[in-house]
Amino acid sequence: MMPPAFEYMAPTDVDEAIDLLNRYGDDAKILAGGQSLLPLLKSRITSIPYLISLSEVKDISYITDGKNSLKIGAMTLDADLEYSPTVRKNFPILSDALGQLADPLVRNMGTVGGNLSHGDPSNDLPSVMLALDATFKIRGKSGEREVHSRDFYMDTFVTALEHGEILTEISVPYWPAASGGAYVKFRKGTWNFSVAGVAVQLQLDNEIVKKAGIAITSMGPTALKASEAENYLKGKKLTAENVRHAAELVVAASQPSSDSYGSVEYKKEILRRISVQAIKKAQTRAEVK
Amino acid sequence: MDLTEKLVSGKGNFVDDINMPGMLHLSFVRSPYARAKILRIKGGITWKDVDLKMASVGEGATKGFEYLEHPVLAKDYVGYVGQPVAAVYADSPYEAEDLAETSVEVDYEPLKAIVDPEMSLTAEPMYPGLKSNLLADKYLGADFEIKDAPVIIEDRFVNHRIATDPIEPRGIVAAYDGNRLTVWVSTQSVHSLKEGFCEIMHLEPESVRVIQTDTGGAFGLKGGIYPEYIVAAYLAMREKRPVKWIETRREHLLASRPGRGVVGKMKLYADRTGKILGIKGDVIVDSGAFAGGSGEFSARFIAMQLTGPYEIKNAYIHAMSVLTNKVPQGPYRGAGRPEAAFFIERMVDRLADELEMDPVEIRLKNATTAPYVSPTGLTVEASKPFLESAVKAMGYHDHVRKGNTGFGWFVLVPATMPGETARILVDGGTVKVWLGGNAHGQRHDLFVRSILSDELGIDPSVVEWQKGDTDQLEDGVGAWGSRSAMMGGSALVEAARKLRKEVENKYGKYSPQKLLEGKWDSYEFFHYDKPYNNLGANLITVHQDDLGVIHVRECISYYDLGKVLNMDNVIGQNAGGCAEGIGQTLYEGLMFDENGQMMTSSIADAGVVTADLVPRYKLLLHKSESSLPSRAKGLGEAPTIGTPVALARAIEVATGLRIRETPINPEYLLSAKKFH
Numbered sequence: 012m013m014p015p016a017f018e019y020m021a022p023t024d025v026d027e028a029i030d031l032l033n034r035y036g037d038d039a040k041i042l043a044g045g046q047s048l049l050p051l052l053k054s055r056i057t058s059i060p061y062l063i064s065l066s067e068v069k070d071i072s073y074i075t076d077g078k079n080s081l082k083i084g085a086m087t088l089d090a091d092l093e094y095s096p097t098v099r100k101n102f103p104i105l106s107d108a109l110g111q112l113a114d115p116l117v118r119n120m121g122t123v124g125g126n127l128s129h130g131d132p133s134n135d136l137p138s139v140m141l142a143l144d145a146t147f148k149i150r151g152k153s154g155e156r157e158v159h160s161r162d163f164y165m166d167t168f169v170t171a172l173e174h175g176e177i178l179t180e181i182s183v184p185y186w187p188a189a190s191g192g193a194y195v196k197f198r199k200g201t202w203n204f205s206v207a208g209v210a211v212q213l214q215l216d217n218e219i220v221k222k223a224g225i226a227i228t229s230m231g232p233t234a235l236k237a238s239e240a241e242n243y244l245k246g247k248k249l250t251a252e253n254v255r256h257a258a259e260l261v262v263a264a265s266q267p268s269s270d271s272y273g274s275v276e277y278k279k280e281i282l283r284r285i286s287v288q289a290i291k292k293a294q295t296r297a298e299v300k
Numbered sequence: 301m302d303l304t305e306k307l308v309s310g311k312g313n314f315v316d317d318i319n320m321p322g323m324l325h326l327s328f329v330r331s332p333y334a335r336a337k338i339l340r341i342k343g344g345i346t347w348k349d350v351d352l353k354m355a356s357v358g359e360g361a362t363k364g365f366e367y368l369e370h371p372v373l374a375k376d377y378v379g380y381v382g383q384p385v386a387a388v389y390a391d392s393p394y395e396a397e398d399l400a401e402t403s404v405e406v407d408y409e410p411l412k413a414i415v416d417p418e419m420s421l422t423a424e425p426m427y428p429g430l431k432s433n434l435l436a437d438k439y440l441g442a443d444f445e446i447k448d449a450p451v452i453i454e455d456r457f458v459n460h461r462i463a464t465d466p467i468e469p470r471g472i473v474a475a476y477d478g479n480r481l482t483v484w485v486s487t488q489s490v491h492s493l494k495e496g497f498c499e500i501m502h503l504e505p506e507s508v509r510v511i512q513t514d515t516g517g518a519f520g521l522k523g524g525i526y527p528e529y530i531v532a533a534y535l536a537m538r539e540k541r542p543v544k545w546i547e548t549r550r551e552h553l554l555a556s557r558p559g560r561g562v563v564g565k566m567k568l569y570a571d572r573t574g575k576i577l578g579i580k581g582d583v584i585v586d587s588g589a590f591a592g593g594s595g596e597f598s599a600r601f602i603a604m605q606l607t608g609p610y611e612i613k614n615a616y617i618h619a620m621s622v623l624t625n626k627v628p629q630g631p632y633r634g635a636g637r638p639e640a641a642f643f644i645e646r647m648v649d650r651l652a653d654e655l656e657m658d659p660v661e662i663r664l665k666n667a668t669t670a671p672y673v674s675p676t677g678l679t680v681e682a683s684k685p686f687l688e689s690a691v692k693a694m695g696y697h698d699h700v701r702k703g704n705t706g707f708g709w710f711v712l713v714p715a716t717m718p719g720e721t722a723r724i725l726v727d728g729g730t731v732k733v734w735l736g737g738n739a740h741g742q743r744h745d746l747f748v749r750s751i752l753s754d755e756l757g758i759d760p761s762v763v764e765w766q767k768g769d770t771d772q773l774e775d776g777v778g779a780w781g782s783r784s785a786m787m788g789g790s791a792l793v794e795a796a797r798k799l800r801k802e803v804e805n806k807y808g809k810y811s812p813q814k815l816l817e818g819k820w821d822s823y824e825f826f827h828y829d830k831p832y833n834n835l836g837a838n839l840i841t842v843h844q845d846d847l848g849v850i851h852v853r854e855c856i857s858y859y860d861l862g863k864v865l866n867m868d869n870v871i872g873q874n875a876g877g878c879a880e881g882i883g884q885t886l887y888e889g890l891m892f893d894e895n896g897q898m899m900t901s902s903i904a905d906a907g908v909v910t911a912d913l914v915p916r917y918k919l920l921l922h923k924s925e926s927s928l929p930s931r932a933k934g935l936g937e938a939p940t941i942g943t944p945v946a947l948a949r950a951i952e953v954a955t956g957l958r959i960r961e962t963p964i965n966p967e968y969l970l971s972a973k974k975f976h
């Protein structure tokens with residue numbers, strides 16, 4: 012479990028990192044927390060001659076309350092976001108996900124930007140960002156652009172990031188009062204990836220759903236937004252029947268494949284159940300506020 | 301510093317902590333196929349350099365057939381994914397892994413793999429000259445016929461293979477000074493390893509020294525010798541430079557010997573009062589592609605124990621070990637004992653359900669009231685009184701009333717034979733102790749201190765337990781099979797008594813002062829050639845949540861341990877063994893596809909039990925001292941035997957499903973009626 016040889020570079024600002032990425036082309040990759048990249052290198056599934064670490068880059072790790080949104084620097088550690096008071100208060104859905112993401116050792120190294128850039132359909136943060144309607148700030152040679160989370164995930168390990176681009180910031184819009192969310196994860200063991208995960212964010216108005224954000228983890232080639240379920244809930248009361256039907260629509264949005272963790276039917280059944288749990292939990296949190 | 305504190309705070313000295321000037325690092329090129337002909341090998345150290353075969357040493361050692369012997373490095377055939385084919389070395393482990401990827405070419409011609417042990421029974425023989433794929437084939441007991449038995453139950457059970465997964469994988473450092481080979485190794489027995497090196501490499505005993513490093517778990521895996529160790533020794537001797545090999549986790553999962561991998565097909569005859577009239581069965585062990593693992597031996601060992609703590613008058617068991625294209629099976633946590641208990645206890649629970657009787661009532665009905673030797677050869681003391689006190693002490697009936705409770709019990713067959721050695725060296729006021737079996741996480745130092753302060757009246761703090769070293773203790777057996785307190789402890793008691801006598805002879809009267817002032821050296825081989833079995837029981841309660849997941853709520857052990865030498869040892873053994881049993885039942889398993897490729901080659905997929913998945917344990921003692929010098933009885937494997945059976949039953953009660961397999965498939969658990 013020793014990685015093949017690589018050059019390690021640690022530039023101090025983002026533009027320098029972008030220059031290096033462009034200089035070495037396909038031979039280079041960004042190294043963030045290394046919690047996905049290093050296992051790939053160590054098991055020699057891939058080799059990358061130039062690793063450009065963002066660890067020395069200044070001003071890329073922060074959690075700031077903006078006017079309309081929470082701004083998260085890409086190099087923010089999972090653990091820092093997990094324990095952030097503003098996240099705990101405003102986005103319990105994120106605290107849910109982070110508290111169950113891998114184990115504390117991984118969370119002390121792994122970054123939010125790395126988790127979102129990797130494009131692993133089993134990573135937990137992409138579906139949470141999809142549910143929350145987050146946007147990603149991306150910087151490249153020719154400047155900066157914003158991509159909505161919904162347009163970011165293209166295929167397994169393929170995102171809207173072009174080569175030579177770096178994800179620098181995540182903006183999570185504040186949801187109005189009477190909103191709440193939950194992330195429910197079903198996994199084998201304690202520190203493992205999920206068999207199925209579901210993120211639900213709800214905005215209520217006198218028991219009526221005004222807006223819903225729902226997305227799922229480990230249920231297809233990328234994290235998937237369950238738009239039909241979102242639309243269905245809009246304007247409805249969360250009666251048992253409506254919740255059950257929404258869960259059914261979440262399942263309809265899933266594309267699981269069978270593997271050693273279970274058959275397609277099993278995974279759908281689990282997703283059905285955890286979708287109900289997540290909607291109910293989100294509802295309770297929205298009502299409390 | 302306390303040993304545990306040292307080991308968990310990074311201050312231990314494990315094999316991989318050893319660094320020597322000029323040290324070479326070894327890496328292996330392994331077979332990507334479960335079964336293939338090798339057409340050509342180019343590069344690296346190959347069988348042309350090390351044309352040796354593995355001998356069989358360690359727990360359950362038997363002599364293999366020549367053509368079934370595991371080659372150190374494959375020659376013209378590979379029998380499992382991960383089998384070592386060539387070795388490379390470099391000044392750093394990084395370069396060694398680079399070379400393993402780039403410097404060796406192997407051409408294979410893949411053959412159809414034999415993966416399923418039951419299919420292997422009828423498959424074409426794996427090797428030319430074999431008549432079948434049976435590696436061992438024995439009948440135990442005597443055939444019988446019961447005409448018109450009122451109840452006949454047949455069933456089939458599987459315990460899938462599991463990785464031993466010690467936190468520290470296998471590893472070795474070998475060095476050669478021109479005369480003598482010295483190896484530092486993570487092991488359960490320096491003596492068994494020394495024997496292995498001598499036998500396989502044709503070395504004289506004087507020219508080999510095996511030294512144990514701190515050993516981070518072993519669970520049966522580290523009692524034996526492996527091809528990688530032989531190559532390390534070979535290279536150290538050839539290059540006259542120290543050589544290190546450290547196993548990766550992936551190598552561990554693929555190519556170190558896993559446990560379990562056993563199918564039990566059972567048939568039980570009973571009358572309608574619940575009295576068992578007889579059992580028949582097939583035990584089929586998935587032995588792997590070569591002899592020399594524990595496979596050949598374990599089918600018979602399991603078959604022998606199938607009568608359990610019961611007075612079963614008729615028993616006839618076919619014990620089969622079959623060849624498959626997998627790494628040879630090895631001894632692991634209980635090594636055959638948990639499998640036997642799983643098969644018979646599941647059958648007794650089935651009988652209880654069939655007759656709508658309480659499971660313990662059925663067990664009481666079939667328990668023995670006097671010492672008993674079963675038709676398969678299992679020795680049992682009067683088990684009924686034990687069961688009665690277990691039921692009472694554990695509050696069985698209260699638990700059953702509350703629901704979701706399972707109970708199981710068993711005969712523990714410790715690996716007593718042929719006894720064990722110990723040495724006590726007193727010098728400069730300290731007392732050094734070596735045992736013939738080498739602790740690999742159990743803290744033998746604790747009971748060693750307890751025994752010596754009792755026997756010699758000395759302050760425990762002057763006692764220094766030593767790791768294994770073949771230069772310090774001339775011979776020994778090993779730490780496995782629930783034997784250390786019984787056999788190692790007895791050897792130590794005898795050595796201490798000998799010492800006491802020597803002091804008495806010299807000074808007329810024994811005193812700790814006299815002992816500590818002098819220089820003394822006492823060695824003892826405590827010989828023991830009989831079984832010394834004891835009884836144990838477990839009770840478990842569970843809860844099934846809305847997603848079908850089982851949560852273990854309570855795990856109570858009721859064991860006959862004899863004299864408790866040290867309570868911390870006992871608590872540790874119970875906790876670790878129960879966790880293992882829970883792991884086997886719910887989380888851990890090695891799975892293969894139809895080509896013999898492992899589908900669980902990461903620790904996440906192979907499963908491991910973590911702290912949040914285990915309950916609080918409760919340990920109750922049924923104390924009746926043994927007649928051994930240490931007064932102890934066996935313990936280590938007891939919870940690995942009792943936990944899976946009690947847990948399987950608790951899950952049956954909670955879910956209404958029949959449990960026939962470990963690990964239990966979560967998907968199966970969600971098929972429980974209450975969910976649909």
Ligand SMILES: Cc1cc2nc3c(=O)[nH]c(=O)nc-3n(C[C@H](O)[C@H](O)[C@H](O)COP(=O)(O)OP(=O)(O)OC[C@H]3O[C@@H](n4cnc5c(N)ncnc54)[C@H](O)[C@@H]3O)c2cc1C
Nearest residue numbers: 041043044045046047048113121122125126128134135178
């Ligand atoms: C044992 C274990 C269990 C795990 N379990 C989970 C789990 O349950 N849930 C979960 O979500 N994750 C899990 N992970 C993955 C973990 O969350 C990783 O930290 C995460 O996927 C990647 O983040 P990183 O900072 O470590 O990125 P790295 O591993 O350094 O990088 C990952 C990829 O993203 C790219 N990248 C990183 N940052 C940027 C950026 N700012 N801009 C552009 N590209 C970038 C890299 O080039 C690389 O391709 C687990 C990891 C381990 C080791």
